[in-house]
Amino acid sequence: MDQSQLRALEALCIQEEMPFCTAACPIHVDARGLMACLAKDELREARKILDRTMPFPEILGRICDQPCRPFCKRAEIGDPLAIGPLERYCVSVTGTVLKPPKLPIKGGAVAVLGAGFSGMTAALDLSRKGRPATLITARARLGGSLPDRAGALLPPEVFDQAEATLKGYGADIVKGASLDRETVDSFLEKYDVIYFDWDDFDRDLLPFSSGTTDPVTLALEQKGCFGGGGVEGDKPFSVMHQAENGRRAALSMERYLQGVSLTAQREKEGACPTRMYTVTEGIPRASEITAASPIDGYTAEEARAEAARCIYCECLECVKKCAYLQEFQEYPKTLVRKIYNNQAIVQGTRSANRMINSCSLCWQCTVICPNDFPVAEVCHATRQEMVATGHMPPSAHAFALGEMEYTLGEDCALIRHQPGTTASRYLFFPGCQLAGTYPDTVERSYTYLTQHLEGGIGLFLSCCGAPADWAGQSELFSDVLSDLKTLVGQMGKPTLIVACSSCLAIFGKHAPDLEVMSLWQVLDALPLPEIRFDIPKTPLTIHDPCTARYQEGVRASVRSICAKIGLPVTETTIGAELADCCGYGGLMQFANRPLGGKAADLKAGRSTTDEGLAYCAMCRENMVGSKTHMAHLLDCLFADPKKDPLTRARVGLSGRHEQRARLKARLQSTLWQDPAESSAPHRAIRLEMDDEIRVLLEERLILVEDMQKVIHQAETTGRYLHNPANGRRLASFKPAVVTYWAEYEPADDGFILHSGYSHRMQLPEADS
Amino acid sequence: MSTFSFAEATEWRCAACDQPLQPAKVRVTYLNSVFNVELMVCPACDFILVPENLATGKMLEVEQLLEDK
Structure with a gap:
């Protein structure tokens, strides 16, 4: 920027x-x-x-x-x-x-003829600017027509106070002056610049034709002369008009004395429109x-x-809705300025990094903004710049990118034609998070699709690359997408049936040459399966994912499916094109875990009933909690009769990690009858832990598999610490960049984990 | 460069060497920065203990500070 x-x-x-x-x-x-x-x-x-x-x-x-x-x-x-x-x-x-300051005297002979309120204002403003004015009136007092008009509202002493103020700023006041055309004519010689206040100065005394007055500068046709105040056309007398004219004329006269443009940048002077x-x-x-x-x-x-009746007009429409802007107490204007300043830092702390990485890139604020302010675009482009210039904090997105790599790797990724076929007209792409969250549902929906679509439907377990895109890793993202396109090409360019709105958005924007359809639109066009769970009597609140913001057809199909299966649903207080992000988008919950939680709570709080319905795996994962019942629509359609879609437990980071690999292994064996591949030995380690420890690992972005690796390494090498007082062991392992520590103790057929933590700081390699 | 000590008496012993841990100077690094710190280390095999409160406290703080430089 x-x-x-x-x-x-x-x-x-x-x-x-x-x-x-x-x-x-x-x-x-x-x-x-x-x-x-x-x-x-x-x-x-x-x-x-x-x-x-x-x-x-x-x-x-x-x-x-x-x-x-x-x-x-x-x-x-x-x-x-x-x-x-x-x-x-x-x-x-x-x-x-408060007494506004008086600037040093700059010279120039200034006269104000007529001491109505506009003349008084002009004399005051000019005197404050260092151009002491001579204020001349034929009357015995200041104020022009004001005292007569205002009556009891203006106690006489206010004019004494005004006179003192003017004198305090160096103005000279001449009252009771006898003015005729000749005297006024001599003023044209005597003064460099003159203001005529029509409320108190008789136009008949002008030694020149008043002609037209410039509406912006109040300049008269006579050089160095300005005029204003009095009654404007057939409008009633307005004291504010007097003040405005006096102030406007003073600025013109000051500029005239300086010899600069009288007209430049005066748009906001006087009553003006506002974009508020x-x-x-x-x-x-x-x-x-x-x-x-x-x-x-x-x-x-x-x-x-x-x-107190004032509503303190401001906009903040985006901030009112967005957990991110609220958290950082910014509105877009201040946000971009901070981002700009952050990027300009050469040496020192870039303290806005976390802010830049915390936006969910969901575009809600842009839809709300009357001017479509693109906060997401700014944050995204800044992340790309940070990566390109080596200023992206390595830990910000490391976990999510690690998971992406794992999902794309041999443990989880799979691309196959339908069993028994050699060509695919379609390719089912459930997406990484759905596969990790509901592997059983993915399997049942795939089987269902194979039974209802002609021409062969392959399966593609992989990742669309969204985490790399959100992390600002342009090169990595482009590589992921390019590999994906190659694989789809090798399958004969089938049409992708995509379950996840994020994948759909990514393909739509970055791979327009791929043929893609939304799973929801495909299902909406097919006869739907028999529902195998007890359909609730009270409506579920539908939560649109943020990435379906621009997918009106997807949102409509989801509602149509609900109607067809008789699932009663109702809308959120804010949804559709205004839907909030659950905290996963833009990798918010990885760069800023507490904020991710707040975003999920905010979104869940848009419910209008006690139970909810999501059609994004991460929305369901993030919003489901001990108090919130939330089903995933795919899980409703292809429910396991033993598991209630509304109350299935949250799967969690480690669960999703594990289930992605298990899904591949199971499908390879059940659908394609491949011989089972041996899995890494650390995966065989049985590890028990309390829920508290599970939560702790999640908060620290540590996978159960990381702990299995530590323990496997420790137990096979014998290198660990031992606490004789409680029989526990403590060991560390550094698979790549992060060093993981596990505190554990042996149990009957495995280990009990008591804690897990990690650090990125490097220790010297110890001799083994 | 001064050395900060994070060495604290501990019940952890090196299992392989059957030794109590002792304070020792250790060079830890992150993102081109080097710190000399004192940690509890096995005197025989140099197994270094990074206790949980250090890893999730001061060490994390410094890591994040360096990441924003």
């Missing part, structure tokens, strides 16, 4: 866009922030917000005509916020807290709290209650 790509991505995320009120405010007062402070009774902080943006808050805060109000999102679920009256409350109960996206669904309605005494305004209690 380079800087221009970063900027383009950042621009897609709208979380930092102005809320509707701020965008609609001509001077962009942070009304949302103000409401938050007032709701918490943090009056000083509230006042700071006004002091920061408003010219003369003691005046403007009392009489703001709240042009923001029609844009307040609260209106969709109640009445819009009474922002004006709340500002009035704030300035009534606080004095100035806020969903109000689910927020309870609330009506406006009005002041019991309109003359006195809000009491403290009323103000707090009214401010």
Whole structure:
């Protein structure tokens, strides 16, 4: 990612866009922030917000005509916020807290003719910028028409305060000036730049034709002259319009004095549109709290209650749904910036590595985002870059890649024509996880397919390469896919019948030349088997896998099959194209185990009934728990009468590892009658352990087979430690990179495992 | 380079040599980094003990730190 790509991505995320009120405010007062402070009774902080943006808050805060109000999102679920009256409350109960700084004097003779609120604002802003202004009015006081219009709302002392403020910033104030055309004409000579406030300055006194005013800069046709304020067309008088014009003119005049462009980058000045996206669904309605005494305004209690109605407009639509973004407390804009910074580190700790590797690459956020922010694409591309530049932490995906290699290897992989045939029209591809989770179901569904499809249906036990792709291992992934395509080619290019949505997505995207069909769509078109388990009376909640997000036909077939077999089902609160990942996608649960658990819980929590139905093996594995009953649809169709699909135990990493190899061995012997191959001697070691130890091994990503290897090595070489106090043994073995340790004791016909752990740090090779 | 000691009295004995373990300096390495540490080792055959709390604690912490360098 380079800087221009970063900027383009950042621009897609709208979380930092102005809320509707701020965008609609001509001077962009942070009304949302103000409401938050007032709701918490943090009056000083509230006042700071006004002091920061408003010219003369003691005046403007009392009489703001709240042009923001029609844009307040609260209106969709109640009445819009009474922002004006709340500002009035704030300035009534606080004095100035924050005084914006005054910049060093830069020179330039500046005059403001007319001391209405726009003239006062222009004089204030210019004086703060280091261009002390001379503010000239024919009246005996400041404010132009304001004091007459506002009446009792504005106590006279606020104008004294304003005068003091102006003088404090170095402005010169001339009241009661006798102005005629000749005097004004002389000002054109005397001053470099002049602002005319139409609320307080009589246009008839202009020594030149006022002509048209530039709407962006407020420049008049006369060089160095600017004009604004007063009443705009036939609109009613607006004090906010005065403030906006004064501020806009001050910026133009400053730029004029600097000799730079008056028009560049002024799009967000004044009331402007915002791309903010806020969903109000689910927020309870609330009506406006009005002041019991309109003359006195809000009491403290009323103000707090009214401010608390603010819904603090923001987007965060993706974050609301995604366990990953919630975990790292990021929204896409901040996330990509962290990723960019992480990649820029030359020396030092790349502290965002874990974050980059924790995304499930599921695309849910992209579907939710009004601008389709591609978080998955960014995380995936970054992983590829990390691998390519040698910055991928070796342990992040080692386990999953090890399992992939094992699945592709001779222990598990198999590709055969249907027994008794020499050609295949179809090739059943159950996928690595289904084969590991439900080997019996895979066998029964294969047999069923062979009975119902013509033209020969081969079997292909392998892996689509998704783990390599998710890990950012582009080369490895490409090799896996290329080998797979070669094998399919050698089988005569049959059509793959694919059970897993992830495999289907991978083939669709990366191997478009392969003929593939979803198992669910194939089954939906066939007569379905007789159901051999007690169909529940209450509906099961269907959990779509995240990889079926773009597989509408698959999702429809699954529902059609359920209807045909009379399995009552209902939908999740969020599913279909918005489905969450269970934690397996993107190898999330390997790079970040605790987060994987949270993702599974979040997905399971979308259920609308007590029991669920998955059609992805990993969804079922991750969501099934002591409290959640969850069936896999294939297991419902081809149920083993002895095992209830809803309550079958979770298989676990070691179980899946073991069953993949056993499935191959069994099918070779039952279907193809091959002589049994001898398996590695360590596999014969009988190992008992408590459930607690099983869980510990899972958490540490250690397979039971790893422990068998340690014990086999120790017992055949006699190299182990011994604890005479309890008879236990402790040994280690390093098959490749990781050193595994097993603490165990001999039992009758095997061993009892008491603990297992591993490390990647290398010890010096000991003499044996 | 300073040596950190992780040597702690232990009931583990080397089964092959029938020896109690003794503290000894060991060079452990990971991702181009070398650390001199003191661990419990069999004085006869150099069997090195990495106790569970070390492997899942400090050692893991350092491994992860080095992986993010």
